Amino acid sequence: MVRNILVTGGAGYIGSHACKALKAEGFVPVTYDNFATGWKDAVKFGPAEEGDLLDRARLDAVFEAYRPVAVMHFAALSQVGEAMTEPGRYWRNNVTGSLNLIEAAVNAGCLQFVFSSTCATYGDQDNVVLDEHSVQAPLNSYGASKRAIEDMLRDFEYAAGLQSVIFRYFNVAGADPDGEVGEFHRPETHLVPLMLDAIEGKREALTVFGTDYDTPDGTCIRDYVHVCDLVDAHVLGLLWLQEGKGSRVFNLGTGSGFSVREVIDHSRSVTNREVPFQIGPRRAGDCTKLVSGSVRAAEELGWRPTRSDLGTMIADAWRWHQTGHYDK
Numbered sequence: 001m002v003r004n005i006l007v008t009g010g011a012g013y014i015g016s017h018a019c020k021a022l023k024a025e026g027f028v029p030v031t032y033d034n035f036a037t038g039w040k041d042a043v044k045f046g047p048a049e050e051g052d053l054l055d056r057a058r059l060d061a062v063f064e065a066y067r068p069v070a071v072m073h074f075a076a077l078s079q080v081g082e083a084m085t086e087p088g089r090y091w092r093n094n095v096t097g098s099l100n101l102i103e104a105a106v107n108a109g110c111l112q113f114v115f116s117s118t119c120a121t122y123g124d125q126d127n128v129v130l131d132e133h134s135v136q137a138p139l140n141s142y143g144a145s146k147r148a149i150e151d152m153l154r155d156f157e158y159a160a161g162l163q164s165v166i167f168r169y170f171n172v173a174g175a176d177p178d179g180e181v182g183e184f185h186r187p188e189t190h191l192v193p194l195m196l197d198a199i200e201g202k203r204e205a206l207t208v209f210g211t212d213y214d215t216p217d218g219t220c221i222r223d224y225v226h227v228c229d230l231v232d233a234h235v236l237g238l239l240w241l242q243e244g245k246g247s248r249v250f251n252l253g254t255g256s257g258f259s260v261r262e263v264i265d266h267s268r269s270v271t272n273r274e275v276p277f278q279i280g281p282r283r284a285g286d287c288t289k290l291v292s293g294s295v296r297a298a299e300e301l302g303w304r305p306t307r308s309d310l311g312t313m314i315a316d317a318w319r320w321h322q323t324g325h326y327d328k
């Protein structure tokens with residue numbers, strides 16, 4: 001039996017790794033992507049359908065053509081800096097787009113939904129362990145748009161029986177160790193690939209966004225998860241829904257936080273090269289510290305990250321960085 005999964009954003013960084021993991025589990029990942037930030041070259045594990053989340057007729061046609069058993073929804077604008085200056089794009093693309101997708105899924109009778117949410121929905125909460133019960137108080141429209149979609153999923157569960165697994169990601173890094181897919185944003189805004197660019201001399205120096213935070217070394221602290229571990233959790237989430245276990249929220253983080261300076265230090269030792277960096281001002285919208293205190297994914301889903309130590313993540317990212325890229 002063909003088990004199609006509609007993967008929005010399947011041409012993006014996390015979506016492309018998810019497609020690989022889905023294929024390995026015997027599913028057919030059907031990528032739905034507008035290729036605004038995704039790459040045709042990254043769609044390697046199933047069919048691609050070009051389309052925008054704002055195009056409801058196109059979504060309906062794709063649901064009709066493939067009759068997916070579930071949706072994995074990765075497609076989103078996801079940059080904190082941009083979200084601060086262009087909130088309209090974030091609300092329209094992320095929230096209106098997701099509403100279209102959810103309505104199209106419900107209309108097609110596709111009632112299993114795995115959603116990429118974010119720890120940015122929590123906002124800044126000093127010395128509070130961020131578990132799934134933590135208050136959600138996002139600092140930027142990116143986090144706010146994701147929180148709104150979480151609320152939307154709950155409303156559609158009540159009204160239409162939509163079952164969802166919501167994953168609140170912490171910071172995703174690393175790349176497929178086989179080198180088939182990896183992180184490739186244009187423009188790049190994320191810490192690890194920017195740092196690797198600086199090491200390779202592809203840009204002048206990394207700018208550290210603020211050294212006056214209330215952390216031991218003054219730089220922001222984040223909880224980094226390997227993209228392969230992250231997408232493994234998505235497959236477990238899908239199986240959870242298929243087993244009829246119902247809607248659930250899971251944090252995906254390791255519980256260990258690293259400052260920007262610590263990431264720089266690890267990169268120096270993994271690559272054996274100097275990391276050129278300069279100190280800059282804070283970036284608007286950044287939280288001081290985002291670390292997952294959650295054990296729910298481990299206990300309930302049986303999620304066991306195997307590559308999420310910082311050294312392995314940076315080594316995998318570095319290998320991809322030196323050899324992998326997409327042309328279109």
Ligand code: UDP
Nearest residue numbers: 080189190191194207208209220260283286
């Ligand atoms: N960061 C930085 N310089 C950069 C990009 C990011 O200092 O050029 C910091 C940023 O302030 C944050 C951390 O690195 O504390 C991770 O940022 P990223 O954009 O990778 O992910 P986010 O936390 O926004 O999801």
